[in-house]
Amino acid sequence: MRPLEGIKVLDLSRVLAGPWCTQLLADLGADVVKIERPGAGDDTRHWGPPWFGEGERRVAAYFLSCNRGKKSAAIDFAQADGAALVRKLAGSADVVVENFKVGGLAKFGLDARSLRSANPHLVYASITGFGQDGPYAERAGYDFMIQAMGGLMSITGLPDGEAGGGPLRVGVAVADLFTGMYTSVAILAALYRREKTGEGSHIDMALLDTQLSMLANQASNFLVSGQDPPRQGNTHPNLVPYQPFDASDRPLVIAIGNDRQFAKLAQLAGHAEWIDDSRFATNGARVANRDEIVRLVSEAIGKRPADYWFTKLEEAGIPAGPINRISEALSDVQAQHREMMRMIAGLPLVGSPVRMDGERADADLPPPALGEHTAEVLAALGLDPPEIERLRAANVVG
Numbered sequence: 001m002r003p004l005e006g007i008k009v010l011d012l013s014r015v016l017a018g019p020w021c022t023q024l025l026a027d028l029g030a031d032v033v034k035i036e037r038p039g040a041g042d043d044t045r046h047w048g049p050p051w052f053g054e055g056e057r058r059v060a061a062y063f064l065s066c067n068r069g070k071k072s073a074a075i076d077f078a079q080a081d082g083a084a085l086v087r088k089l090a091g092s093a094d095v096v097v098e099n100f101k102v103g104g105l106a107k108f109g110l111d112a113r114s115l116r117s118a119n120p121h122l123v124y125a126s127i128t129g130f131g132q133d134g135p136y137a138e139r140a141g142y143d144f145m146i147q148a149m150g151g152l153m154s155i156t157g158l159p160d161g162e163a164g165g166g167p168l169r170v171g172v173a174v175a176d177l178f179t180g181m182y183t184s185v186a187i188l189a190a191l192y193r194r195e196k197t198g199e200g201s202h203i204d205m206a207l208l209d210t211q212l213s214m215l216a217n218q219a220s221n222f223l224v225s226g227q228d229p230p231r232q233g234n235t236h237p238n239l240v241p242y243q244p245f246d247a248s249d250r251p252l253v254i255a256i257g258n259d260r261q262f263a264k265l266a267q268l269a270g271h272a273e274w275i276d277d278s279r280f281a282t283n284g285a286r287v288a289n290r291d292e293i294v295r296l297v298s299e300a301i302g303k304r305p306a307d308y309w310f311t312k313l314e315e316a317g318i319p320a321g322p323i324n325r326i327s328e329a330l331s332d333v334q335a336q337h338r339e340m341m342r343m344i345a346g347l348p349l350v351g352s353p354v355r356m357d358g359e360r361a362d363a364d365l366p367p368p369a370l371g372e373h374t375a376e377v378l379a380a381l382g383l384d385p386p387e388i389e390r391l392r393a394a395n396v397v398g
Contacts, residue, residue: 002029002361007191010089011035011070012098012110014042016143016173017127017207019066020180022097025187026069026363027352030095033377034067034368035086038074038398041370042067052347057369068349069363073378074371074398081396083108088381090115090122095187099127102137112202122200123190125183131206141207143173150175150211155218158233167231179210240286241265241297244323247306254301254309255319259283264316269300371398 007030011022019034019042026032036042048060077083087109090096096115098105105111112124126132129141147153147169157168183205190201212219218229221237229237234253236242241262244251256262259282266274274280274296279289286293301309306322313320324332330341330350342351345366354361374397378388391397 005029008093009095010093015044016066016176017179018097018099020177021183023066023068024184027361032070034070034072036072036074036370038076064367067367069365070368071373072368072371073374076396077108079396086110091119095123097125102128102132116200123187125187125203127183127205129207132204143176144169146175146207146211150208151215155229155231157231159231175207175211178214179205179207182210240290241294245298245301247301247309249305251323252306253321261318264318268312
């Protein structure tokens with residue numbers, strides 16, 4: 001039995017943060033019904049290329065990444081009959097997840113107050129750019145702008161003055177993804193509390209809040225020092241050496257996390273004298289003398305090929321690895337052993353990283369076609385085939 005088996009999730013979200021949250025809930029065993037607009041569906045169905053499939057079943061790879069394990073019901077809740085159907089679904093749901101603008105669902109009777117009045121046990125999670133209150137609450141929020149506003153871009157990229165220097169966004173939408181993860185954790189906590197109290201919750205998640213929280217040590221560095229952390233490219237503000245180095249044939253990353261590891265690196269590099277050098281003996285000293293120790297380590301690493309260093313560093317217990325392309329990362333022997341690439345109903349997907357008691361927490365349903373489960377979902381509400389056809393003819397459902 002999967003941990004969330006029996007939990008019903010009504011997914012009113014689209015794009016990434018909400019779908020990422022509900023995909024994780026589906027992986028953990030929840031029954032997730034994704035409500036989509038008839039004829040169009042989630043915006044990300046159209047965010048290609050690349051595309052998978054042909055004709056009417058063609059779908060963007062983006063959509064496939066975050067909708068595993070769900071059922072799709074195409075219901076137009078802008079129409080009164082459609083809104084009534086969704087409210088009825090919410091009446092028997094344990095969780096609702098939505099990422100509309102603040103107040104955007106109230107006119108359909110699908111806001112937290114309306115649905116929780118009818119179903120006090122409901123856990124209702126709202127995801128917005130800036131939260132349910134505050135001077136920016138009415139604004140739309142997208143990952144790129146949140147990475148910019150939330151400080152992440154200011155510490156990502158090469159320093160000003162270097163070739164290619166300037167702020168950069170992270171290569172995936174981390175503000176969205178982290179918000180989805182935080183939301184799923186909050187939902188699990190709310191469900192646990194509901195077991196004790198019988199009461200649901202309204203969870204208020206904001207991309208900006210999440211972005212600020214995930215600045216982690218960099219935000220703490222500012223709070224303690226009063227200085228904005230600089231962009232450092234691929235180096236670390238608090239650890240040295242912790243960066244790529246060029247071996248004689250290709251680059252590799254070496255991540256020294258403590259003085260013991262540095263001592264082993266010094267010996268492997270043929271420079272045991274670094275261990276007792278006051279400039280390098282401690283991490284704090286190495287941070288203060290970053291340029292010099294990085295120069296010395298670079299010279300040593302550059303004398304031999306990467307495979308030599310991988311072998312020696314692994315034997316010494318020093319974290320190191322290649323800089324892989326995505327194709328190389330997914331085909332790595334460890335990724336293959338952990339079965340991180342999956343085929344579900346002919347669709348190539350990255351699997352869930354969660355394992356419990358040796359078993360993968362991974363949904364077996366492929367990402368759904370638009371409206372694939374509409375009839376099934378409506379039948380479960382008690383609608384008979386003629387009524388479903390009437391709603392279909394009126395474009396209320398698809």
